[in-house]
Amino acid sequence: MAGRLRPIDGTAPIALAAVAGAVLAGLALRTVLPEATLLLLFTVAVLVAAVLSGVMAGLFAAILGFLAFNFVFVEPRFTLVVAEGRDMLALALLLFAGLLTGSLAGRLKEEAEAARRRAAVLEALAAFSNRLGRAGGPDDVMAAMADTLAGSLEGSALVLARRGQGLTTVASVPAAIRPDPEDEAAAERVIRLGAEAPRPAAGWPGARFEFRPFETGSERLAVGFAGPAGRPLAEEGSRVAAAVLAQAAGTLDRLHSEAAAAEARATAERERFRAALVSSISHDLRTPLASILGAVTSLRELGDRMPPPARDELLEAIEAETRRLARFVANLLDMTRIEAGLEPRREPVDLADLAASVVHRARRSFPGGDFRLILPPSGVPLVAADPALLEQVLFNLIENAVKFSPPAAPIAVELAARPEGVEMAVADRGPGIPAADRERVFEPFRVSPGTAGSGTGLGLAVCRGIVTALGGTIVAGEAPGGGARLSVTLPVEGAAP
Known part of the structure; x- marks a missing residue:
C-alpha cells in the first residue's frame, strides 16, 4: 500500500488549484447559495484532485479544503477560530467526507492506471513473444x-557483455544511453558472481540501473533496467523484468x-556425402x-599380331573411356565450384545455336543415338547465361x-518461349521418374530407382547448381x-531478375 500512497509529481499544485477554484466559486456564489451547498463545492474539488492525481492529491485537497472553508466562509472570517458548534460539526463532516471521497476516488484512479499498465505490459509481452519467435x-x-x-517499464534498459578487458553495450534503449562507471562496476559484479545487483536506496550513490545476470549458453551478460526518470522499480516492475x-x-x-x-x-x-563420394569415385x-588398362595391355602384348579391326x-574403347573420365572429372570440378559459390558470367546466348552444337557433340559421343532437335518456327529470344x-x-x-x-x-x-523465359527440355523414352523422386533426383549422389549400375549421380546436381546460379x-x-x-527455364536477356 505504501507504493500506492507515494506522492507523484504535480500532487500539491493540482490540490491547490482545485481548492482555489472552489474558493473562488464559493465567493462568487456566496450570496445566492446556502452555506451547506458551498460545502459541496469543496467536495467536488477533492474529487477533481483525486481523479487527476490520485489518492495523495485527494487527501491533500481535503485538508486544504477544510482549512480554506473555515478561513474564508466560517464566522469569524479570515481566522481559523470557529465560533459556533454547528460550524465545527459542518467542518468536521467536510473533512471526513473529503478524506473519504479523495481516498476512494484516488484509489479508483490508481486502480485504473494499474489496470492500464498491466494491459500494456501484457501487450508488450505478447509482442515480445512474437518477436522472439x-x-x-x-x-x-x-x-x-x-x-x-x-x-x-516506461524507463530504460541496456545489456552489457565483457569483451576483452572492458564492457561492451550489446543493446540499449534509448540507443544513446551508455553506462557510467558505477553502472559498469555493478555490471562487472553481476557478470563475475552471477548474482543480482539491486539499485541503491534513493539519495545514495551507486548505479542507475538494477542489474541481473543473463546466461546465453556461451557467456554471462548483465541486463540493466530502470523505471521512469531513472526511478527504482516497484515489485510489479521487478516481476515484469523477471x-x-x-x-x-x-x-x-x-x-x-x-x-x-x-x-x-x-x-x-x-x-553421407563423403561416403557416397568415396563409393562413387571408386566405381x-x-x-x-580398368577398361583402359585392359585395352592398353592387349595392344602392348599383341602388337602387330592383333588384327586392325x-x-x-x-x-x-580407350577413347570412349577417356572421354567418360574427362566428363566425370569435369562434373567433380563443377560441383566443387558450385559448393564454393559459383559466380557465372552472363552474356546474351542464342539457345538454338547452343543446342545444335551440343546435339552435334552428343552424336559424336554416343554413336548410334537418335537425337532430335525441335525448334519453334518463330525461334526463341536470347537468354542471359554463361554459354x-x-x-x-x-x-x-x-x-x-x-x-x-x-x-x-x-x-x-x-526449345520453347514461355511467359517466364525460354524453356530448354530433354525428353527420353526411358522408364521415367516417379513423382515422389522428381525433386530428389537433383540431389548429389542420388540415383533414380531402376538404374542399372551405380554412378555418381553428380550430373543432375551439377545442372541444378549451374541453373540456379x-x-x-x-x-x-x-x-x-x-x-x-x-526442363530448364532461363530468363530472357534484358529481363528484370
Whole structure:
C-alpha cells in the first residue's frame, strides 16, 4: 500500500488549484447559495484532485479544503477560530467526507492506471513473444529484450557483455544511453558472481540501473533496467523484468537446440556425402581405368599380331573411356565450384545455336543415338547465361537421357518461349521418374530407382547448381508418351531478375 500512497509529481499544485477554484466559486456564489451547498463545492474539488492525481492529491485537497472553508466562509472570517458548534460539526463532516471521497476516488484512479499498465505490459509481452519467435540469433533476442524492458517499464534498459578487458553495450534503449562507471562496476559484479545487483536506496550513490545476470549458453551478460526518470522499480516492475528475462532465456535455449540439431544434420549429411563420394569415385574411376588398362595391355602384348579391326575397337574403347573420365572429372570440378559459390558470367546466348552444337557433340559421343532437335518456327529470344556452363548443363541432361533410354530410342531436345523465359527440355523414352523422386533426383549422389549400375549421380546436381546460379529453374516431369522430361527455364536477356 505504501507504493500506492507515494506522492507523484504535480500532487500539491493540482490540490491547490482545485481548492482555489472552489474558493473562488464559493465567493462568487456566496450570496445566492446556502452555506451547506458551498460545502459541496469543496467536495467536488477533492474529487477533481483525486481523479487527476490520485489518492495523495485527494487527501491533500481535503485538508486544504477544510482549512480554506473555515478561513474564508466560517464566522469569524479570515481566522481559523470557529465560533459556533454547528460550524465545527459542518467542518468536521467536510473533512471526513473529503478524506473519504479523495481516498476512494484516488484509489479508483490508481486502480485504473494499474489496470492500464498491466494491459500494456501484457501487450508488450505478447509482442515480445512474437518477436522472439522471429529471432534469428542471440543479437535479435538481446535487442528485443532491451526494447521490451524499456517499453513495459516506461524507463530504460541496456545489456552489457565483457569483451576483452572492458564492457561492451550489446543493446540499449534509448540507443544513446551508455553506462557510467558505477553502472559498469555493478555490471562487472553481476557478470563475475552471477548474482543480482539491486539499485541503491534513493539519495545514495551507486548505479542507475538494477542489474541481473543473463546466461546465453556461451557467456554471462548483465541486463540493466530502470523505471521512469531513472526511478527504482516497484515489485510489479521487478516481476515484469523477471518474466521478460525468462522468455528471452527460453528463446535462446530454443535457438541453441535448433543450431545443434542443424549442425548434427549437416554433419550427418557431410558424412553421407563423403561416403557416397568415396563409393562413387571408386566405381567411376576404377571401371574406365580398368577398361583402359585392359585395352592398353592387349595392344602392348599383341602388337602387330592383333588384327586392325580389333586394334581399332580397342582404341575406340580407350577413347570412349577417356572421354567418360574427362566428363566425370569435369562434373567433380563443377560441383566443387558450385559448393564454393559459383559466380557465372552472363552474356546474351542464342539457345538454338547452343543446342545444335551440343546435339552435334552428343552424336559424336554416343554413336548410334537418335537425337532430335525441335525448334519453334518463330525461334526463341536470347537468354542471359554463361554459354560454357549452359553447354555443360544440356550435355549432362542428354547424357542422363542416354543412360536411361533403350538403345536407339529417340531423345528430343526442345526449345520453347514461355511467359517466364525460354524453356530448354530433354525428353527420353526411358522408364521415367516417379513423382515422389522428381525433386530428389537433383540431389548429389542420388540415383533414380531402376538404374542399372551405380554412378555418381553428380550430373543432375551439377545442372541444378549451374541453373540456379544463372537465375533459372530446372524441374523433372513426364514426357508425352512415357519417359522423363527434364526442363530448364532461363530468363530472357534484358529481363528484370
